[in-house]
Amino acid sequence: MSDNTLHIAVIGSGGAAMAAALKAAERGARITLIERGTIGGTCVNIGCVPSKIMIRASHITHLRKESPFDAGVSAQKAPKVDRAKLVQQQQARVEELRGAKYEGILYDHPAITVLRGDARFVDSHHLTVKLNDGGEQAVHFDRAFIGTGARPAEPSIPGLADTPYLTSTSALVLDTLPDRLIVIGAGFVALELAQAFARLGSKVTVLARSRLLSNEDLAIGEAIEAAFKRENIAVLQQTQTNRVNYINHEFILDTNRGTLRADQLLVAAGRTSNTELLNLEDIGVKTERGKIKVDKQLQTTVPGIYAAGDCTDQPQFVYVAAAGGSRAAVNMTGGEATLDLSAMPGVMFTDPQVATAGLTEAEALKRGFSVDTRVLDLENVPRALVNFDTHGFIKMVADRDSGRLLGMQAVTAEAGELIQTAVMALRTGMTVQAIGDELFPYLTMVEGLKLCAQTFTKDVKQLSCCAG
Structure with a gap:
């Protein structure tokens, strides 16, 4: 690359920073990525990946203790849990994914240079990096991206x-x-x-x-x-x-x-944003309780400096971070992109799972909508019945005048697998009538969305199993 190539400094190496670095490089920029700790950030190392492995292991343990089918499929003996071996298996997968999806990509990319150390802004075009191996290195940049993530908060409880x-x-x-x-x-x-x-x-x-x-x-x-x-x-x-x-x-x-x-x-x-060592206040980047304020283009209050992910005031989900990083990279390299969070899905991986998208009933009312809502208990969902697991519900919030879906909340097994259908319906402005008229495969949990939508106009208890 020539000396005239746009140079972008990326601070961090998690979901937001990786997306920003790769997208900016794809669009022709030269990247200097600075990471003070473990490559990969929260999700792969200490968040999504290890937690979901642990949750899955605990789910298997639970099923081996008891299930809805114990009358016909009894457990022979209580499972023995070897926590040390579970952690070993979990961390091996973490290291595998970190190597494949982060370290290998970064170190092999011709447009990306990785510096290991603490970054600190000098002004809106200069950083100093206190290198982990000793010494300092100055970095001049045309644009900068902050993706430093967050860490667990420590409440102010005495002792x-x-x-x-x-x-x-x-x-x-x-x-x-x-x-x-x-x-x-x-x-x-x-x-x-x-x-x-x-x-x-x-x-x-x-x-x-x-x-x-x-x-x-x-x-x-x-x-x-x-x-x-x-x-x-x-x-x-x-x-x-x-x-x-x-x-x-x-x-x-x-x-x-x-x-x-x-x-x-x-x-x-809660979590605390990792921003206190960046010298943001001195260069004019505004924060609120440590979180960087960004606009719809992911730009901070200083032109040319962008941010996304858990260090900002955006929702703390890795897919939001990655989407923000990617769009920030487009904007840093001369394009125009915004991050629309109006239909953002959220999932909690308990059992049953919790999944949400769009507005709750309270949020819709606060925004001035005249709302109509329906709650479908899971005993009305065939998949839940054949699973012998009918705890939970699906709720839809619609605009009373137009019938347009405004939001959905679900507490069901595998709720995370059905929420994206609701997101697509929200994105396209579908009405509950249109959702109720769609074809949904029988004996799936996502069929619950169709049934919930149908409750706006009929009593689903009076329908046959797979009535259209």
């Missing part, structure tokens, strides 16, 4: 910092199962890990400051609480932790619900 508590990062590689585990947090990460540990054999108590999944429709939190109750996972709502002590290898929590004790404490109460 907590002086204890060896677990975060979502350390919990995933914990090679022994605690007999008693307390989880502080009631969001996606907290609840996924709480159920996984419970199914592997720990006695788990979840502490929710308000209620489970307080940002979602109330019925979703209630359904997950009921699922946890069925599995003997204790849920304490409206619970404040006043102090944490660690004495004789035991965590002691002073709460408004009394004193609680556990062998391990997992704190999963």
